[in-house]
């Protein structure tokens with residue numbers, strides 16, 4: 390009996406620390422089961438506190454995870470700060486003056502380091518934080534596989550190369566941008582539902598709200614008030630993506646699209662007479678279907694090209710490679 394228990398412990402310890410190779414098949418739900426059993430409760434309690442102070446933090450963390458995964462995999466590359474001659478992803482066009490809540494990841498990491506030094510990757514912390522953020526804002530919860538390791542570098546040019554979709558993208562570009570990451574059109578539409586929470590800057594939606602097509606006139610007027618047509622005026626003013634329930638994770642985003650109240654051009658193209666119209670209708674009617682497809686797509690996205698085994702490293706501080 391004792392031998393069996395010992396063997397089981399040994400197995401979890403080994404599979405938890407020495408999985409070889411670089412593939413999502415090496416991730417596991419129990420990766421930190423013995424090496425950092427408090428991990429989930431630490432992340433959740435810090436997030437609960439932070440999100441109760443500012444709900445937008447939940448949105449910002451979800452986006453950080455997405456931007457991490459789409460540029461050379463979920464390896465925490467997006468968390469590396471520029472310093473000296475090193476220029477990482479944070480100041481690439483899709484990220485500059487836009488990504489936020491790095492400080493929350495740092496808080497979680499330093500607390501995790503106290504309990505389990507040198508064990509938990511920043512890439513996994515970001516994965517868990519994105520998952521918990523969605524749940525804390527009222528969305529679904531799911532189990533995550535862990536065991537990602539952290540990159541030793543980050544690529545400014547890759548982050549600028551079109552891997553991350555632009556708000557002016559048309560539907561075919563959105564579909565192909567996600568396809569490049571192994572994500573289907575359904576995954577793309579479901580993941581776009583992430584825009585049920587959070588805010589965007591006027592600079593990102595100005596062109597859209599002064600167009601006459603595929604936009605609700607009252608909605609356009611309302612958004613124009615905080616985002617004047619004149620060049621460079623008010624470009625950092627913020628508006629919620631979801632005009633109905635801005636900081637609740639629900640399916641109202643899709644209902645907005647049907648009413649032509651999508652904020653970005655890239656939101657509204659999902660419902661403008663193209664191949665994804667029926668999916669948008671379905672998600673707007675059926676929150677359960679949206680949640681199921683969103684969760685499936687989040688799990689797929691979180692498995693993009695992880696570093697595992699002895700690749701990469703476990704950073705001590707998420708902003709710096711050792």
Ligand code: HEM
Pocket residue numbers: 445447448449451452455486487488489554555556557558563580581583584586587588589590591593653655
């Ligand atoms: C489909 C292609 C997508 C495009 C073109 C896009 C574009 C954008 C843009 C332009 C912003 C506003 C940035 C700013 O004004 O500073 C934004 C914010 C946001 N995005 Fe996306 N996004 C896409 C997909 C996603 C996905 C897949 C997720 C997550 C599953 C996501 C989650 C978010 C969240 C939560 C925010 C608000 C962040 C905050 O308030 O801090 N987006 N996105």
Ligand SMILES: *[C@@H]1O[C@H](CO)[C@@H](O)[C@H](O)[C@H]1NC(C)=O
Pocket residue numbers: 559560561562
């Ligand atoms: C979508 O945008 C791309 C790149 O700007 C362009 O080449 C393509 O023709 C557009 N497709 C449609 C259907 O408008």
